[in-house]
Every structure is written in C-alpha cells, then in structure tokens.
Amino acid sequence: QVQLEESGGGKVQAGGSLRLSCTLSAPAFGSIVMGWFRQAPGKEREFVSAISEGSITKYADSVRDRFIISRDNDKRTAHLQMYRLKPEDTATYYCAAGTTTIVELRTGVGIPYWGKGTLVTVSS
Numbered sequence: 001q002v003q004l005e006e007s008g009g010g011k012v013q014a015g016g017s018l019r020l021s022c023t024l025s026a027p028a029f030g031s032i033v034m035g036w037f038r039q040a041p042g043k044e045r046e047f048v049s050a051i052s053e054g055s056i057t058k059y060a061d062s063v064r065d066r067f068i069i070s071r072d073n074d075k076r077t078a079h080l081q082m083y084r085l086k087p088e089d090t091a092t093y094y095c096a097a098g099t100t101t102i103v104e105l106r107t108g109v110g111i112p113y114w115g116k117g118t119l120v121t122v123s124s
Contacts, residue, residue, distance in 0.1 A: 001025075002024065002025065002026040002097070002112070002113045003024070003025045003026075003113075004022055004023070004024055004025075004095045004096075004097055004113055004114065004115035005022070005023050005025075005115060005116075006020060006021065006022050006093065006094070006095045006115040006116065006117065006118040007020070007021050007022075007023075007118060008020040008021050008118060009092075009093060009118030009119045009120045010119075010120070010121070011121040011122075011123065012085055012120075012121070012122055012123070013122070013123050013124075014085060014086055014087055014122055014123065014124050015084055015085065016085050016122070017081070017082060017083050017084075017085065018082045018085065018120060019079060019080070019081045019082065020036065020079065020080040020082070020093055020095075020118060020120075021077055021078070021079050021080075022034065022036075022077065022078045022079075022080075022095030022097075022115060023075070023076060023077045024076045024077070024078070024097055024113075025076070026076070026097075031053055031099055032053065032097050032098065032099055033050060033051070033052050033053065033097065033098060033099070033100055033101065033102050033105045034050065034051055034071060034078040034095065034096070034097045035047070035048070035049060035050030035051065035058075035069075035078075035095070035096045035097070035102075035105050035106070036048040036049050036050070036069065036078075036080050036093055036094065036095060036096070037093070037094045037096055037108060038089075038091035038092065038093045038094065038120075039091055039092050039094070039117075040088075040090060040091040040092075043091075045094070045108060046060065047060050047106050047107075047108060048060055048063055048067065048080070048093070049063065049067055049069040049080060050069070050102050050105050050106055051069045051070065051071050051078060051102070052101075052102045053073075055070075055071065056102055057069050058102055058103075058106055062088075063082075063089075066082065066083050066084045066085075067080060067081065067082050067083070068080070068081045068083075069081075078095065080093070082120070085120075085122045086122060087122050087123065087124045088122075089120060089122050090120060090121050090122045091119075091120060092117040092118065092119050092120075093117060093118050093119075093120055094114055094115055094116075094117045095114070095115035096108070096111045096113065096114050096115070097111070097112075097113040098110070098111045098112050098113060099112075
C-alpha cells in the first residue's frame with residue numbers, strides 16, 4: 001500500500017524559511033510524480049509545485065523563485081524548500097503522488113495518493 005508522510009511544517013515569521021519533506025512508501029519510487037498542494041482556511045486547494053521522476057519541476061506563479069522542490073530517489077523523499085515566506089503562504093500543505101505526468105498531477109484531478117497534510121503558519 002502506498003503511503004505519504006509529510007513533515008517540516010510549523011510557524012515562521014514573514015521572510016523566513018521552512019523545509020517540508022514527504023516520504024513515500026511504495027515498491028517503486030522512480031516512476032512516480034510527486035507534488036505539493038496547499039489549502040488555506042476558507043479557500044480551495046491549490047497547486048504549489050511538482051517534480052517528475054526525471055526531476056523536471058513545475059511551480060505555481062505565486063511561489064516561483066521562492067520555493068524549490070527536489071527529490072531523493074534513494075530515500076524516496078521529496079522536499080519543498082520555502083524561502084521568503086509570506087503571510088499568504090499560510091496553509092495546510094499536502095504531498096501528492098501518482099503515476100501520471102507532471103502536467104496531469106498539476107491539475108489535482110485523479111491523484112491517487114495524498115498525505116495527511118502539514119500546517120505552515122507565516123506571521124506578519
């Protein structure tokens with residue numbers, strides 16, 4: 001059974017940094033696209049970033065140049081390094097994974113595997 005476990009959320013002041021991690025338990029890691037979504041209170045879930053098995057990356061415009069996604073296939077882990085955090089980045093961040101294309105995962109539709117979420121709070 002595939003499981004995703006996130007870690008690294010917390011509270012930080014605006015301008016600070018946090019690093020989220022997502023560990024995947026699955027028989028094969030290399031063929032899975034991984035990504036991050038977030039959902040703020042009262043708002044819809046939105047795409048943040050994704051990374052393919054070949055480390056091709058995609059970012060939402062709102063986080064481009066501030067967030068960096070990476071993956072370690074040996075450790076079956078994906079990371080989201082977040083810099084220059086803003087109060088509007090406050091949300092629960094969810095790791096997502098699927099044997100799909102990075103473009104498809106970005107839509108958030110039909111993603112089979114989700115983590116339980118980790119809360120990021122950015123104070124002004």
